[in-house]
Amino acid sequence: MNIVVCVKQTPDTAATVTVEDGIVSWGDSPLVLNPWDEYAVEEALRIREAHSGQVTALSLGPEAAMEALKLALAMGCDQAILINDPGLTDADPLVVSQILAAGINKIGEVDLVLFGRGSVDNDTGITGPQVARRLNWPVLSLVAAITSLDPEGRTIAVERMLDEGRQLVRSPLPAAVSVVKGINEPRYPSFMGIRKASRAEIPVWSTSDVGLDEAPTPAMTWPEVFAPPKVETECEMIEGETSEEVATRLADRLIEEKVI
Amino acid sequence: MANKIFVYIDHFNGQALPASWEAVGVARTLADHFSSVVTAVVLGYEVEGLANLSIEYGADRVLMGDDPELKDYRPEPFAEMVSQLTTEAEILVLPTTSRTRELAGMVAVDLETGMAPDVITFEIDGDAVLATRPIYAGKLLTKVVCREKRPQIITLRTRAFPKPEPDSGRSGEVIRVEVVMGEVVTEVTGYTESEAGVSLADAAIIVSGGRGVSSNPKLTPPDEITDEKEQEMWRAQQGFALVRQLAETLGAAMGASRAAVDAGYIPYPHQVGQTGKVVSPDLYVACGISGAIQHLAGMRTSKVIVAINKDSEAPIFKLARFGVAGDLFDIVPAFTRALKERLGK
Numbered sequence: 001m002n003i004v005v006c007v008k009q010t011p012d013t014a015a016t017v018t019v020e021d022g023i024v025s026w027g028d029s030p031l032v033l034n035p036w037d038e039y040a041v042e043e044a045l046r047i048r049e050a051h052s053g054q055v056t057a058l059s060l061g062p063e064a065a066m067e068a069l070k071l072a073l074a075m076g077c078d079q080a081i082l083i084n085d086p087g088l089t090d091a092d093p094l095v096v097s098q099i100l101a102a103g104i105n106k107i108g109e110v111d112l113v114l115f116g117r118g119s120v121d122n123d124t125g126i127t128g129p130q131v132a133r134r135l136n137w138p139v140l141s142l143v144a145a146i147t148s149l150d151p152e153g154r155t156i157a158v159e160r161m162l163d164e165g166r167q168l169v170r171s172p173l174p175a176a177v178s179v180v181k182g183i184n185e186p187r188y189p190s191f192m193g194i195r196k197a198s199r200a201e202i203p204v205w206s207t208s209d210v211g212l213d214e215a216p217t218p219a220m221t222w223p224e225v226f227a228p229p230k231v232e233t234e235c236e237m238i239e240g241e242t243s244e245e246v247a248t249r250l251a252d253r254l255i256e257e258k259v260i
Numbered sequence: 261m262a263n264k265i266f267v268y269i270d271h272f273n274g275q276a277l278p279a280s281w282e283a284v285g286v287a288r289t290l291a292d293h294f295s296s297v298v299t300a301v302v303l304g305y306e307v308e309g310l311a312n313l314s315i316e317y318g319a320d321r322v323l324m325g326d327d328p329e330l331k332d333y334r335p336e337p338f339a340e341m342v343s344q345l346t347t348e349a350e351i352l353v354l355p356t357t358s359r360t361r362e363l364a365g366m367v368a369v370d371l372e373t374g375m376a377p378d379v380i381t382f383e384i385d386g387d388a389v390l391a392t393r394p395i396y397a398g399k400l401l402t403k404v405v406c407r408e409k410r411p412q413i414i415t416l417r418t419r420a421f422p423k424p425e426p427d428s429g430r431s432g433e434v435i436r437v438e439v440v441m442g443e444v445v446t447e448v449t450g451y452t453e454s455e456a457g458v459s460l461a462d463a464a465i466i467v468s469g470g471r472g473v474s475s476n477p478k479l480t481p482p483d484e485i486t487d488e489k490e491q492e493m494w495r496a497q498q499g500f501a502l503v504r505q506l507a508e509t510l511g512a513a514m515g516a517s518r519a520a521v522d523a524g525y526i527p528y529p530h531q532v533g534q535t536g537k538v539v540s541p542d543l544y545v546a547c548g549i550s551g552a553i554q555h556l557a558g559m560r561t562s563k564v565i566v567a568i569n570k571d572s573e574a575p576i577f578k579l580a581r582f583g584v585a586g587d588l589f590d591i592v593p594a595f596t597r598a599l600k601e602r603l604g605k
């Protein structure tokens with residue numbers, strides 16, 4: 001199995017994110033491998049362990065995103081590739097999907113591409129489906145379990161987590177899959193893995209390297225980024241002599257305020 | 261803009277998600293602004309009822325693809341149909357659900373246009389929709405706009421817009437469209453029931469439990485349970501039973517923190533937060549939840565938050581409208597009793 005896993009570097013979920021003059025910052029909080037993508041990397045490694053093959057971590061991002069790729073390598077990916085181009089600073093999902101699809105085509109002979117369910121910064125959750133559409137491959141998104149995978153028969157069967165329950169789907173390979181939490185428990189990088197990753201040479205591809213003459217033009221722009229208005233909630237603490245009294249008061253206040 | 265405002269009706273087995281009607285309401289607002297009409301797109305099998313309902317909720321015409329091939333939702337044929345039907349659209353509005361997020365993204369690729377998911381509010385700027393959506397798990401908001409490419413595609417966050425009142429007197433036209441699509445290579449082989457029971461996204465009231473729900477010191481597990489982890493699970497079961505009774509009394513859906521999910525007290529579909537579901541109910545009751553930033557990311561836009569926590573310093577109280585600093589094992593059952601009495605149940 002030749003597997004590509006698309007990963008992104010994001011701020012830590014515990015970071016306090018602020019914006020000033022349109023510039024977003026997260027203080028000295030670390031940048032991490034997008035938490036959702038850890039599940040995708042883990043799943044790729046498990047598939048390789050079961051069926052042999054190789055796993056390539058692919059990221060589009062700034063030079064700093066090397067760190068996220070190194071983490072993917074330390075977890076056990078065989079190789080990593082960074083796509084970086086000054087023309088891509090304003091990339092919207094449409095552009096990102098085009099570049100990633102071109103990168104996957106350049107890697108060539110790929111059987112399966114894995115994605116996280118979303119990135120914790122943009123949180124659009126559409127990169128996987130958009131890349132699949134560009135590759136003209138079936139997409140299986142929100143996958144909570146891969147129930148069977150047959151590299152020779154070229155099929156995959158999965159359980160997708162819809163709002164109403166799980167949908168069981170079978171698809172031919174190649175296919176694109178986005179995974180949700182619960183599909184696995186991501187491993188920690190091993191000491192050997194970390195050492196190997198720190199020495200790894202990560203190739204950097206430009207847009208022309210992936211076969212595009214110039215960076216595609218985004219369809220979307222972001223005229224404004226701002227902090228949500230502060231909701232002034234003064235917490236009204238409900239007190240009383242006994243639990244019964246507190247509970248009754250709480251119920252009464254909710255009824256008075258027409259909450260229930 | 262004649263016939264230029266389109267809305268997609270998401271449904272499961274012919275049952276529309278409430279968010280679909282919220283989307284029709286937004287499409288109606290846009291159409292009224294632009295003196296246009298609302299065209300609803302309904303795809304599935306035996307969906308005539310849905311087509312008619314779309315008109316009751318505010319559509320003027322419905323493009324209905326009704327075909328056994330469309331019985332099960334699959335992204336490829338659905339995206340292909342939507343793309344075919346909306347090439348002339350100026351604006352395409354969808355609810356945000358587990359199906360439409362990918363669907364809208366794929367249609368955006370087909371039509372080489374922009375798409376903004378999870379829109380919570382918007383303004384109109386000329387003929388462009390300037391949409392606001394949360395980023396960084398709601399820590400920031402961004403305005404996004406697609407100036408040149410058409411259609412502009414937005415998917416609306418569930419419960420961010422009001423659901424219109426259906427009007428059975430409204431009239432409109434249902435147009436059957438021919439279902440033509442390429443070979444579909446994927447096959448739906450079945451479904452398993454939802455683990456969450458009530459859909460969290462649509463719930464008006466959510467009662468959630470956290471790690472605190474397993475920590476009742478007054479409860480002693482039966483003698484035959486000697487394993488520490490099993491004792492903890494036993495405690496958690498007793499605790500979640502109390503939370504469930506409160507949820508049932510309020511007609512609420514059950515939520516949970518990640519700590520509760522990771523410990524195995526309750527399955528993952530109940531998880532609220534940055535790596536769980538983002539919810540926006542009228543009332544959110546947090547029991548034994550500390551209020552970590554990743555949990556708040558999933559429920560901060562709830563209209564009223566009630567926190568029950570024995571630690572009066574817990575961060576959850578900073579967001580709560582009403583708080584009880586106390587032991588949830590006393591407060592939750594007492595609250596359930598008080599509600600039963602007040603609500604006459």
Ligand SMILES: Cc1cc2nc3c(=O)[nH]c(=O)nc-3n(C[C@H](O)[C@H](O)[C@H](O)COP(=O)(O)OP(=O)(O)OC[C@H]3O[C@@H](n4cnc5c(N)ncnc54)[C@H](O)[C@@H]3O)c2cc1C
Pocket residue numbers: 013035469470471472473475476516517518519520531532533534535536537547548549550551552553554555558568569570571574586587588589
């Ligand atoms: C990448 C990442 C993503 C994450 N995503 C999510 C997410 O989506 N959702 C989420 O919830 N978390 C998420 N987390 C985890 C989050 O950081 C917290 O660890 C988690 O929310 C804590 O859950 P809790 O409040 O139930 O537990 P705790 O923080 O342990 O809090 C338990 C609370 O219960 C109270 N308590 C104990 N006993 C009682 C009692 N008898 N009566 C009343 N109160 C009592 C305590 O005072 C305490 O405040 C994420 C973390 C990371 C790193």
Ligand SMILES: Nc1ncnc2c1ncn2[C@@H]1O[C@H](COP(=O)(O)O)[C@@H](O)[C@H]1O
Pocket residue numbers: 006007008034036037040058059060061096100114115116117118119120122123124125126127128
């Ligand atoms: N710049 C990127 N480089 C590589 N993969 C990405 C990038 N952006 C998003 N992805 C992948 O797409 C998934 C969904 O991201 P998003 O659509 O941004 O929410 C992520 O979990 C990643 O797997």
